[in-house]
Amino acid sequence: MNIQKLQQEWFGNIRGDVMAGIVVALALIPEAIAFSIIAGVDPMVGLYASFCIAIVLAFVGGRPGMISGATGAMALLMVNLIADHGLQYLLAATILTGVIQILFGVFKLSKVMKFVPRSVMIGFVNALAIMIFMSQLDHFVGETWVMYALVALTLAIIYLLPRFTKAIPSTLVAIVVVTFIAITANLHVGTVGDMGALTQQLPVFLLPSIPLTFETFMIILPYSLSLAVVGLVESLLTANIVDDMTDTESKKDKESRGQGISNIVSGFFGGMAGCAMIGQSVINVKSGGKGRLSLLVAGAVLMFLIIVLGGLVVQIPMAALAGVMIMVAI
Template identity: 65%
Template sequence: MLDTVKKDWFFNVKGDLLAGLVVALALIPEAIAFSIIAGLDPKVGLYASFSMAVIIAFTGGRPGMISAATGAMALLMVTLVKDHGLEYLLAATVLTGVIQIAAGYLKLGSLMRFVSRSVVTGFVNALAILIFMAQLPELTNVTWHVYAMTAAGLGIIYLFPYLPVVGKLLPSPLVCIVSLTIISILLGLDIKTVGDMGQLPDTLPIFLWPDVPLNLETLMIILPYSLGLAAVGLLESLMTATIVDELTDTESDKNRECKGQGLANIGAGLMGGMAGCAMIGQSIINIKSGGRSRLSCLSAGVFLLVMVVFLGDWLKQIPMAALVAVMIMVSIGTFSWD
């Protein structure tokens, strides 16, 4: 029992904690952006990301994989939010989780072994391109300072690991974010920051049962959305798990991952968050930053909540250029160049 706990949680404590911090910092603008896409308050995406990261750390089948609010899921819920509001979305999120748990017990995750290598490669490369394209709005119609900061960030990310002694102590994406934030503050640069993305919440999430009628009419409204969210969430999560398996040369339990995603979505819905799934970009950041065990995912969720609620004034000053540099690194590292 103790050997299993150590293997899943504590064999890489320093690397997992530092990686979790990097992931948490990179999650903030994405969670806000996905909330805006779905027509929701930024706190809905942030609460979802915290809840999913913490719950999946205990229940998921792939250690080191990050789950949170995602763009693919946000796009599916736009119409539901517009027509029926947040409460129906929370109910749909809970139902999504129930459907995913059922899929886990039906062992649908085992079907992933029939997916060919070429399909996985296509999925990976498409996501890498989409991650890069998502950064272009931050690099369009901006001052030269943004390009200089982004270039400097990429330089730090790729060159810092080669420095003697210190290069191995800290993950270079974290050094990039901290360094560029300090430079931006000291020089008083007029560039876009995390604070410009939206209002950060200043309170902890609370348990919240969806305020909807528990009848057949409500079920008929949310069921089509929940089925779509469950299917897309499981596909993206299982494909991401396969990619992380290859990156770390380890195996994951796909059926347990289905159940874990379901429990995480139920938790998110009951904590006032939107539905989510595994994130390829954040998972790559975690692996590249040294995260390997469940502790990295748990720490990402805890760091995210603590920073957003208690350190919001500092977080707002992080330049988006620093996070763009990190995501470009993710895009390059994700693409299957061979």
């Protein structure tokens, strides 16, 4: 890559990339936490993943301006592995997922993804929506009418606010408003803090604590293959969408390798596997983000918010997150 193009990707749109990165970081928090809960892991696992993946892809990704992190599609594939074997096996599977994705990029297999029939993609997206919706039903068990009212308010804000302004993501506004009401009115509803503590510190390098045996490899291999393929399908689909929105081309094989590298880093730093996020990528582009700087800012601001405002984040009611996930499913 020549120096001029590199400068353009990093510094050709500084103000737009910085502002878009901040907006994306704010919107990433509730989704990363919600997807962690879907997977059955501590919220920090999803937040660390979104931080690591965004930072790494800013440097090695093949599609500037595309946002990646913890996603619902990936989270749903992890549920059984976590339930049966625990977090350490998930971290190992995340690393293996990254290795497989790098191989896809090295051998230029990403081109094969374009031959996936449209009917299969529609089925994949619809099945994902149904599974995300069903996963939210557990949060309503044993709850009072207050839970239903807060979910309804969340959905109303998310749906109606864009009709008046799109300057701020409606999901973020919904989270803030519902959290404010729950705290000031002292409503007794489940919160993010009930699902697991948020550690107000940067991720640290660690090796998964698992037996290094062939049996272990065979346990994580099916999950890693599924995560690698689903992650690449969603990432390359998102890349095509961003290509169309920005009238530019992405490097699919480089993006495959980048996704792999980012997942390896995520696994070694306590994060779950992730991939490109269609919704966040669209938010980034519409907010003015087009370059690599937007990813770097999004990742850095995300972790800054967790470290500085972690005490407030744990007070977010689960009703707000359930509302966000139901709207995602819709």
